[in-house]
Amino acid sequence: MPEVTVVPKRIGGSLAVFLPAELVRREGIEEGVPVRVAVVNRPRPRVRGLLKGKVRYEPFDRHAEGLWPDE
């Protein structure tokens, strides 16, 4: 199934959905011909553990990092 990232913009009560040209060509979508659009909640990507075992763990301490030195 083709996947499209939809950025909804309400214009006068309607919903504009911009489709990539490549998808329009591939699916044979034509102007004036209705298409069915399903909005599916994507599962959130995995963040947890991305660094586990790859980067040595030291707690994040904004002050100890020295990123924002005190005056």
Next chain:
Amino acid sequence: MSETAVLDSWAWWEILHDTPTGRQLSLRYVEGSGVKVLTVDLALAEVACKLERAGSHAAIAPCLRAIEEAGEVLPITREIAGASAPLLVALRRVDAHTSLADAVMLAAARVRGAVLVSDDPCYRGEDDVRSR
């Protein structure tokens, strides 16, 4: 979504490492479906800097992408910047080491009506800051 949470750099770092605290935070805020997760753009820069210093340049892009996709990235808007200024002065009355970044994080949370998830001692006593 019933709750909005701004995750500070500390929280993302715990989650990225899957520490016991990070696991709790992730399950509660990121992996649960009832929470809208916000990240101040400054936190992305802080996480990137920590990775660079750790010699893990290659990990920067995937980590920032994952954080970005896990919620909404908040720019420091005029409203947030304006709220940060008096907040920094107020926080420094309690903790002299409070940085501008600390104030920006809490200001961003308050502007968006969110809780701030951070373990920074400068926030002690603030009702809308959690470390769990």
